[in-house]
Amino acid sequence: MxxxxxxxxxxxxxxxxxxxxxxxxxxxxxxxxxxxxxxxxxxxxxxxxxxxxxxxxxxxxxxxxxxxxxxxxxxxxxxxxxxxxxxxxxxxxxxxxxxxxxxxxxxxxxxxxxxxxxxxxxxxxxxxxxxxxxxxxxxxxxxxxxxxxxxxxxxxxxxxxxxxxxxxxxxxxxLEAERAVVVEQERNRIARDMHDVVAHSLAVVIAQADGARYAAATDPTAVDSALSAISGTAREALAEVRLLLAQLRHSQQAGPQPVLADLESLVDQVRASGLEVEVRERGEPPTLGASQQIAVYRIAQEALTNALRHGTPGQPVTLELEWSPDVVVLVASNPVAATADPTGAGHGITGMRERAHLVGGRLDAGPDGDRFVVRASIPVAS
Known part of the structure; x- marks a missing residue:
């Protein structure tokens, strides 16, 4: 009442x-x-x-x-x-x-x-x-x-x-329910990507441990080398597990993992589809973990895809990568067509933001004048 x-x-x-x-x-x-x-x-x-x-x-x-x-x-x-x-x-x-x-x-x-x-x-x-x-x-x-x-x-x-x-x-x-579904789908996809990374790390640890055990009697120096490899691989695997334990699903299908070296082929594929891409790099690429490499690749992939869909035809897209020992900054910028709505009902921006968040970074996307800018900051060490 x-x-x-x-x-x-x-x-x-x-x-x-x-x-x-x-x-x-x-x-x-x-x-x-x-x-x-x-x-x-x-x-x-x-x-x-x-x-x-x-x-x-x-x-x-x-x-x-x-x-x-x-x-x-x-x-x-x-x-x-x-x-x-x-x-x-x-x-x-x-x-x-x-x-x-x-x-x-x-x-x-x-x-x-x-x-x-x-x-x-x-x-x-x-x-x-x-x-x-x-x-x-x-x-x-x-x-x-x-x-x-x-x-x-x-x-x-x-x-x-x-x-x-x-x-x-x-x-x-x-809209809240749809966003929750998108976030869950993106987390599951990330978990599928990282499944192979963690499995590979554990396989290396097992192989090095077995090798050190067999070589201990004949070549003691090989033990130190194997233990060093085990230590490095285990630390990387632990970082991945801490980042994605909540999202990891053991039932996900395994798939090939993109790395930073694949960015060049990604840009070539986009150029082959008719979009002009200008790539600018500053600094030297640091050593990134597998999860950070996947995040950088997937964000660049989605940003270029959005530019291909919503950008002004015939206008170039700028992809900037700023490498530093602590953080990787990725900036994708493209002119926006008058009738386009890059921030509409699609799920691309939500997926990119979730990618950056799960590796300890952040992502901002939105119009800046007559251009649409995606800016992601990925820490080198999570």
Missing amino acids: FRRLTPFQLTIDIVVASLCVLVRSVLPFDSWAGWSMLLLMGAALALRRVSPLLALALAWVGAVIQMSAQMPPDAANLSILAVLYATARYGDPLAKWLGLASAGLGAVVATAYLIANSFTAIDLSTVSMAAVLPRFGFAILLGFGSSAAVLGLSWTLGFLARTWADARLARRTQ
Whole structure:
């Protein structure tokens, strides 16, 4: 029955209702019924979002008191419109449909009340019924139509606002679910890529350990060499396991692993498809682990693919690689066609960002002037 509002929202509702009551109280009432009606309408206005059903009940009580005292329509009655809007916008199903029923019933009651007051003010001894009835029939139609339009419009606006809010929430939920699926798919693909890397490292360790055990008796110097190889390989494998243990799936299919040396063939493939690529390198390539090499390759691959799809035809793409002992910076930049949307509903940017994140780096992608820029920073040591 009661909705949870933030302190700010509750304060705003109370302050607005209080100001409305103070403004109306400048013109005092002649009876307690008028003050009671004003306070009830103000309370309904203050509670319309906290409890639409309670606000609707208070508005009805205030209206009944007003009609019982034979008071004319008052400015305080405008709060009824806000209450009807709130029943459709914030109320539960019961409050929503009671609000709609109240709009219809309120139009009937308001019309009957106004017509009855007007009818009692006419001296029937001086006017014939034949002359009065057509005028009252028109007044009934006009009064009911006007009341139903105003009250019904308030409820309808609330219902439309609720529908739009539900549609936005459903869309947001769908996008979050799609992103979760994309992230999971990308993690599984990375796990498949790294499966062979870890398996290869462990195979090297086993082979070196067996070789050292067999050679220990005949060639003691071979033991030191084997232990050094085991140590280096095991450290690299441990780093890979720490990075991808949460994503590793033993059921994934094995596949060939791209390395930095494959970047040249990747660029050649893209050029063969008609895209001009300018490659710029600064510094000397450091020794990267297998996961970092795969991340650099896959990000470059996806960035060039996006440029091929969304870039301006005939305009070159720039691929910059800045090597340093601590970090590898990859920047891909291409002009964007006027009708293209590189940040649209695709999954490429999400996949690239996940690649960079899982090796301890970061990736930013977005428009920069008339160009679309992908910038990734991959640490050399994770």
